[in-house]
Amino acid sequence: MTKKAVVLVSGGLDSSTVLAIAKQQGFECYTLSFDYGQRHRSELVAAQNVSNSMNVKQHKIVTLDLATIGGSALTDTNIQVPEHETSGIPVTYVPARNTVFLSIALGWAEVLGANDIFVGVNAVDYSGYPDCRPNYIDAFEQMANLATKAGVEGNKLTIHAPLIELTKAQIISIGIDHGVDYSATISCYQAAVDGTACGVCDSCRLRKQGFLEAGIKDPTRYQNST
């Protein structure tokens, strides 16, 4: 029987690469996205497109109003998305976002009878985000095995974070090898409704730099580009 996996997909570069990796490992993939009050809603369209193009078994979008608790430039329109590098934890950090997303993935995995969850967290580019570090993922996995039926029934639940130690350029190279079409992905924190990217936010800068370092032509559609 094919093993099932829940894969968190944001519509961005990292999670699309993770989905390709999960598929290559032979998992039947169930992709999960969140409509969480984010500014960059066009990423949900990208998540749907990426899921379709990779023939996933099912794609779900869970509505979750994280803007209610505020605290991030990605959900609170009163906080500006920065256009320059900052030190420490960036204002684009959404409090406990990965924990919330992984928790809901855990719930769906339990419903599906899946023992594997894939997530595109990365400790290299997002060193300012506490919930992108390897020891966080290990702790989540440990908690998850106590939280669910799977744990009680003796099945081991595994959280796969295959990109966690890779640079953006390495991620892109792996994705290209796996046939990922990056033109369908959106990383920009403030992407326009037509899917074009601002080119100046942290996420755009990391992505641009990644393509440059990987020596691969950047397929991103930028605003104001000619």
Next chain:
Amino acid sequence: MTKKAVVLVSGGLDSSTVLAIAKQQGFECYTLSFDYGQRHRSELVAAQNVSNSMNVKQHKIVTLDLATIGGSALTDTNIQVPEHETSGIPVTYVPARNTVFLSIALGWAEVLGANDIFVGVNAVDYSGYPDCRPNYIDAFEQMANLATKAGVEGNKLTIHAPLIELTKAQIISIGIDHGVDYSATISCYQAAVDGTACGVCDSCRLRKQGFLEAGIKDPTRYQNST
């Protein structure tokens, strides 16, 4: 400075008791409830009433469509709420619910600068729910301290589960000592819109039995009672 705490309140007996305990310990309380597609929506009204009557600093209701992932009698109208005791993990168990709720509480705690989260989980009456056990709470706390700014900045985040080892009768006795008005709380899995309880579901039976054992008159308004 008064210490802030996020308290998960469902409008039920247990979480209302926890709120009274947190207040008595001197915390400034921020209560959090979820509109998660549950059948028993009148509990949200109860959560608001309980929060108001206990003078909390703020009460938030986060919308979260857990019904999207299905798998529980509490969110899926195709699964019937049982009216008799069952063995194993009950169908009223919502996959990963406590993990999801605690994760969002963690996010709000981070926004507020609170280092304390209170939750009314109970391992005695809900022995069939994996996410009500003490080792689960410990593992969540450990993960939470790696997930957030608080952990990075050296503040210890604590998950308080003061009811975890108590019987329903003990919880009720403590609540009465703390002045909890249980007539304002709703525990029924299928409460009517007017807040009356079915009297026959697992949750109603545990609650009834608790008042009986505590020797306290049950103030619950039951349907079909005369």
